[in-house]
Amino acid sequence: MTDVGTTPRKSMGRMRRLRIFEAHGGVCCLCRNKIDGVREKWTVEHLRALGLGGEDSDDNCAPAHEACRRQKDKVDVAAISKAKRVKAKHLGIAKAKSSLSHPKLKRCLDGSVVHRETGEVVGYGKD
Numbered sequence: 001m002t003d004v005g006t007t008p009r010k011s012m013g014r015m016r017r018l019r020i021f022e023a024h025g026g027v028c029c030l031c032r033n034k035i036d037g038v039r040e041k042w043t044v045e046h047l048r049a050l051g052l053g054g055e056d057s058d059d060n061c062a063p064a065h066e067a068c069r070r071q072k073d074k075v076d077v078a079a080i081s082k083a084k085r086v087k088a089k090h091l092g093i094a095k096a097k098s099s100l101s102h103p104k105l106k107r108c109l110d111g112s113v114v115h116r117e118t119g120e121v122v123g124y125g126k127d
């Protein structure tokens, strides 16, 4: 699968995890409940998903229950694939502007159709 502009992910060290946990008072960013850092599994969540253009900075990170994150990931994956689809479609439109289906032919401003490699005029006409 080709990736359409996803922010590269930095490594998440133990100190960074702790810093992010502290910065949010140990509150899960998804369910807003306190995380018991000892008994509950938790992870660092990106407030704005990297795949949606979010930054991999501490500001964009918050702790979340492992279970909550798993739930959210499902939604994110759908949103990201939709964003990529829209982007790809956009690029597709730009590419499809040429009315000529043959890749080796191009249309000149005067309406003549020439072969890209030979420069030979192969025809005239609107479409």
Ligand SMILES: [Zn+2]
Binding pocket: 028, 029, 030, 031, 032, 033, 064, 065, 068
């Ligand atoms: Zn939670």
